[in-house]
Amino acid sequence: MPSYHAPLADFQFLLRDWLKLDKHYQEVGLTDFDVELANEIIAQGAKFATDVVAPLNRDGDEAGCQLQDGKVTTPKGFAAAYQEYVANGWNAMLGPDEFGGQALPYTIAVPIHEMLNSANLSWRLTTMLTESTVLAMCKHASDDLQQKYLHKLVSGEWTGTMNLTEPHAGTDLALLNTKAEPQQDGSYAITGNKIFITGGDHDWTDNIIHMVLARLPDAPKGVKGISLFLVPKLLLDDEGNPATPNALSVGSIEHKMGIKASPTCVMNYDGAKGYLVGEPHQGLACMFTMMNDARFQVGLQGLGAAEASYQGALAYARERLQSRAPQGVQQPGQKADAILFQPDVARMLLTQKSLTEGCRALSLLYAKYMDKERTNPADQQAADVLQFLTPICKAFMTDMGLEVTSLGIQVFGGHGYIREWGMEQLMRDVRIAMLYEGTNGIQALDLIGRKLTRDGGKMLQSTYAAFTDLVTQIEDAEHQSRAQALLDDWRASSAECLGMSAADVAAAACDYLAFSAYSLLGVLWYSMADCAQRADNKAIAESKRKTCAFYEARILGRRDAHRLAFKAGADSVLAVKGAEFDYQ
Amino acid sequence: MPSYHAPLADFQFLLRDWLKLDKHYQEVGLTDFDVELANEIIAQGAKFATDVVAPLNRDGDEAGCQLQDGKVTTPKGFAAAYQEYVANGWNAMLGPDEFGGQALPYTIAVPIHEMLNSANLSWRLTTMLTESTVLAMCKHASDDLQQKYLHKLVSGEWTGTMNLTEPHAGTDLALLNTKAEPQQDGSYAITGNKIFITGGDHDWTDNIIHMVLARLPDAPKGVKGISLFLVPKLLLDDEGNPATPNALSVGSIEHKMGIKASPTCVMNYDGAKGYLVGEPHQGLACMFTMMNDARFQVGLQGLGAAEASYQGALAYARERLQSRAPQGVQQPGQKADAILFQPDVARMLLTQKSLTEGCRALSLLYAKYMDKERTNPADQQAADVLQFLTPICKAFMTDMGLEVTSLGIQVFGGHGYIREWGMEQLMRDVRIAMLYEGTNGIQALDLIGRKLTRDGGKMLQSTYAAFTDLVTQIEDAEHQSRAQALLDDWRASSAECLGMSAADVAAAACDYLAFSAYSLLGVLWYSMADCAQRADNKAIAESKRKTCAFYEARILGRRDAHRLAFKAGADSVLAVKGAEFDYQ
Structure with a gap:
């Protein structure tokens, strides 16, 4: 590797x-x-x-x-x-x-x-x-809980986990039935089984703080009856040090496609002592504070894997000598040219590069708005942009991570399939990111069904404004006009979704998200490429300009396919029924 | 599972x-x-x-x-x-x-x-x-070789292997340097190292017959100096029974992403006794007889994995109850609706179904032309169609296999990532099919650089004629006209590739192949759907009609993105150089 x-x-x-x-x-x-x-x-x-x-x-x-x-x-x-x-x-x-x-x-x-x-x-x-x-x-x-637990969670003396999923309740948390019984001392006895708990146990720290969703006895049905509890692995003594084992255990760890070095645990809570976090029945809202952060972070996993794969593929493509380039001999002193010079290999590498660097720009723009929101919680535009971009970052950057890591294998040829090179591990590892913290389908439904439509499209407007800021800074008139047209086209197509039926929206979701992401990445590329022309580093100036041209010529057209798909409505999706899926 | x-x-x-x-x-x-x-x-x-x-x-x-x-x-x-x-x-x-x-x-x-x-x-x-x-x-x-070896290879008493790749010579077989020294008895002493040898050793049979590419001492350089040799694991005695171990050994077996139950061997030949197959220096042509067959067979691996994944995902989607469908409650007696009723899940399943069944039709059409060619080797149209469709079957059906098996994981949510369900194994296993028997990039170059252009586009014409046969049988006038338009549009775009430069062709290859495959699959869908209306089985009639509509509405638009990409030429692909790939 x-x-x-x-x-x-x-x-x-x-x-x-x-x-x-x-x-x-x-x-x-x-x-x-x-x-x-x-x-x-x-x-x-x-x-x-x-x-x-x-x-x-x-x-x-x-x-x-x-x-x-x-x-x-x-x-x-x-x-x-x-x-x-x-x-x-x-x-x-x-x-x-x-x-x-x-x-x-x-x-x-x-x-x-x-x-x-x-x-x-x-x-x-x-x-x-x-x-x-x-x-x-x-x-x-x-x-009280903050004082007891936050210092050590911040320092890392202890680690934290999120406990949402149960065997029968994943996407649909309304179905969860872990119970929380109030105790005389003001704590709660938590009983139930949670699955897919990352870091549910490990050998890194002497305590682990589990954040667990459960139902109080008087809880309303559905998601409005879920509360959040802090459940430590070891209960603290009066000095605040881990002392008594809590009534919880690891039932098993999962055998997975990838991220094998991360323990994914089945957690059993058998009347474990827990403490209410936030108000009763408001657990989902509390958990969403974690979840939105985690969703963006999962998007970064796609980006991280993509970058690693690109680096591996690029290094290999420079070293591996096979055949001569069709545009003419490139390395006459060698027995063959490096495969980097093969147009199809360069196409794969530039697909990796343009997607990875485009997503990096997206992630840093997102980070800038996080800075704004944290320093000024009243900045509604920042909050809107973050809300709108969160599902795009999570889903697109992880879909992209899979594509890019698969391309990394492809550049290596058969060697990419061999474990010792590490390229296939990147693909196996990143595949989880399309699934956890809400599948990418759920992200897409969140985007088109909630974020897009809420408050008459206000988040869309804020996001449009944020990208317009970038467009207005583009100095090259031709590129500025293309970026503006792309952005306006995206907004117009987005606005057309507002009147769709619930079924049409759901059928459109994933393609709408991809359409949006390729559009916005296009704007980011025009913006970056233009800005790079004024950078000191000439390699950056050339690289960004040329990679933008590649993105425009070879990637941006994917928008059209996704637009055709999401505008087609739900009819063709919902028509097939029962035995028509698998006639005998 | x-x-x-x-x-x-x-x-x-x-x-x-x-x-x-x-x-x-x-x-x-x-x-x-x-x-x-x-x-x-x-x-x-x-x-x-x-x-x-x-x-x-x-x-x-x-x-x-x-x-x-x-x-x-x-x-x-x-x-x-x-x-x-x-x-x-x-x-x-x-x-x-x-x-x-x-x-x-x-x-x-x-x-x-x-x-x-x-x-x-x-x-x-x-x-x-x-x-x-x-x-x-x-x-x-x-x-002589046929009499000695074919009976037992046909029955399966012995198995066979293909030995092409060497550590430094994969795509570029011109670089291979395994040697074949003529011996006094008319045999050859084969010396060299081969990698990625599927079934290079196993515990199934008492002999294994290796087909090995090597160079004779007087061989011209490059691919015109490669000969094919039959090298048995055990040399035969006078009765034709395996007797003496040949001078060959398994150096190691590879640790791979998938197909773990198939031994992928490093084979060392140390003066092993081999027998020339075909004429000297004609080894590549001989090997291509194996390879074309193997390439189509690898395409079938993509199809097989896709079908298995679709079945798994469909069964799970019918059983897994989460949330209510946005188009209205579907299973009021249950605590939630099966996820099959979620439009986004149905979209994933129908993407799997339409691609899988479309590729099955393609594979059987190919099989029909194989029947024609075998029964009448003079049937040039059949030979043309097979030549043209081989790289499409290999590359598209395996790309499709990866997409469909990944969707199968996605339908399962987090459970798809867990090994015991078997869904992730399908994705890991099928990933190899995009790599071996010539990477999918090599298939695409074969299609656009050789098959499309040879003899002034004759193979294109034969393939166009084969699909026109199907179109003329479509009874529904509207569908017939759409199928004809699709086919004509494909031919017109294909013809535009004929004048491209070598670099443009290479840069266009993969997108041209995908464009062609989605176009031809569209014709197959119109043809199947129309034919199904006259089938006895009503579920088939409805299923094919509706799945065709889905393919048309949701998948066919991918053509546009691939066409935009392959028509963009090589400029944006070849512009990036040296440090512009990874400026510091």
Whole structure:
């Protein structure tokens, strides 16, 4: 496996030149930060990702996790890497000051997240969920719970988990039936079975804090009767130290396609002591604080895997000599030309590159709006943009991750299918990202069925405005006009969805999301390419300009196919019934 | 894993009603056969695939193959299933009469191949390569070699392999340097290393016959200096029985993403005794006899995996209750509706169905032309159609296999990622099919760079004529006109490729192939749907009509995206150079 290199030059270009980070930090009042500091922290994060985490990735996949005597063991080196991560303060990067966090801007944290995902997706998952747990607790937990638990979750002395899914209740949480019985001491006895719990147990820390959805005895049916509980693996003593084992256990760990070094646990709660987080019956809203964050983070997993695959494929394409290029001999001193010069291989690499870098721009734009929202919760436009872009980031960036990692295998030919090269692991690992935190189909329904239509299309308008900002900064008149036309066309097609029936909306969802993503990525490409012409780095200027041209010529046309599909309505989708699916 | 059911009703419809098998057998002189006999043999094949081979699939993936003391062991039950296959005569289904074969029409064998692939891709591979070996030997080997080896290869007492790839020579066979030194007895001493040898060793038979590409001492450079040799694992004694170990060994077996129950061997030849097959320096032509057959067979692997995945996803979607359907409550007596009623799930299932059944029609049309070619080698139109469709079948049906098996995972949600359900295995297993027997990129270059342009587009014309035959039989005037328009549009766009530069052709290849495949599948759908209206089975009539409408509304638009891409030329693909791929 070619070693991973952090794409620092791209981060620097995007943050300094494209997002204009210095101006942004001034505007949002993050005056402790500037682009120099950002680059410095990101470079340190790059060092950790490449030197500490990436080398564990291949062996971790082979070793997997083990469950013995109720305890989960992660692969060799994983726990030590985590302890180094914590010791260096990385776990605290997003946590609030008051609990020992560094409260870094998202525009600094997101590149670090991407790199951790590229380096070792399995390893990253547990720290990601801890960050989500911190977010949810900051927003919803009582002062008492915050004081008892947040310091150690922020530092990473303890990790967090999300417990939503039950065997019969995945997408439809209304069906969940884990119970919470009130106890005399104000706590609750939690009883039920949860599945697919990432980091449900491990050998990294001496406590794990589970965030568990359950029903109170008097709960209304459906999703309006779900509450959120904090359930520690070990109950704390009076000094706040882990002391007594709680009534919970790991039933089993899953054997999966990928992310084998991440323990995916079946958790059994047998009257475990839990504490209510937020108001009774408001658990879903509380969980959604975690979930929206987690959804964007899952999108970053697609991006991280895509970048790693592109790097591997590019390195191989430069080294592997086979045949002569049809446009003429390229390396006369060699027995054959590097396959990089084969137009079809270059097509695959540029498909990887244009999608990966386009999604990186999307992720950093999203991060910029997260900075805005965090520093000014009253910024409704920022909140709207984030709401609208969350399902796009989650679904598109993970669909893209699958395509790009599959292309990475293809560039390697038969060698891509062999485990030792690591290319197939990237594809297996990233496949989960299309499924968890809400399948990509659910994301698409969220986008078209909720985000698009809510408040008469206000989120669409805010997102349109955010991208118009980018378009107006494009100096090249021809590119500006193409970007504007693309954006207007997207808005017009989006507006046509507003009058659709519920069934048409549902049938259109995935294609509408893909149509939107390819459109918006097009705008991002015109914007980046134009901006790059004024960058100092000539390779960046040429690279972005040419990759934009590639995206326009070879990728953007996918919009048309998705538009035709989503405009076709539900009739052809719902017509087939019963035995017509599989006549005998 | 839901158990596999052979799609017998679809085979029957396609063979009897759509392909009009009785008339076809009369026309090509296969008068020993009729549609009743075909259905009977296919039903027996279905029984073998479902009862004997399919149950071994999941455990085989977990167990994998082992190499110990130079010998390969396959998973439990695999060897016994093979012996049953041989005992029941299945291995001989395509072999010629004179060597004990049954010489079944391809229109009977291809459905059986599809079912074996659905049931257990790993298990099927070795028998597939034996069939290819028989083909190549029938065409190119001397009488003496045929008499000594063909009886037992046809019966399956021995198996065959293809040895092309070397570590530094995959796509570019010109680079291969395995040597063949002439010996006094007329044999050759073969020395070199071959990789990716499927079935290079196993515990099924007491001999294995390797077909090995190597260079004679006086060989011209490049692909014109390659010869084909037959190299048995055990040399035969005077009675023709395996006796003396040949100087060859298994260096290692590969650890792969999937098809883990199929041994993929590194083969070392250390002066092994081999026999020339065909003329000196004509090895590549001889190997292409195997390869064209193998390429179509690999396409069938995509189809087989797709069918298995569709069946699994459909069964799950019918059982899994989550949420209510947006078009209204469907199962009021249940706590929720089956996810089958969710438009987005139906969209995924119908994407699977329309692609799978479309490719099945393509494979049987191909089989019909194989019958024609075999019974009348002078039928140039049949030869043209097969030449043209081979890369399309190989590449499109395997790309399709990946998409469909990934959708199968998606329908299962998180459960699709768990190994015990078997859905992820289908995706891992089928991923190889895009790589071996020439990557799909190589198939696309073969199509656009050789097949399309050779003899002024004659193969295109023959293929156009073959599909026009289908269009003229469409009785519904509206559908006939749409099918004709689609076909004419495809031909016109294809003709535009004829004047392209070599670089433009190479840059266009994959998108041109996909454009062609979606176009031709559209014609097949109009043809099938129309024909089904006159079938006795009402469920088929409705199913084909509605699935055609789905394909037209939701899939066919992909053509536009691929056309835009392949017409864009090579400029945007070749513009990016050197450090512009990964500026620092």
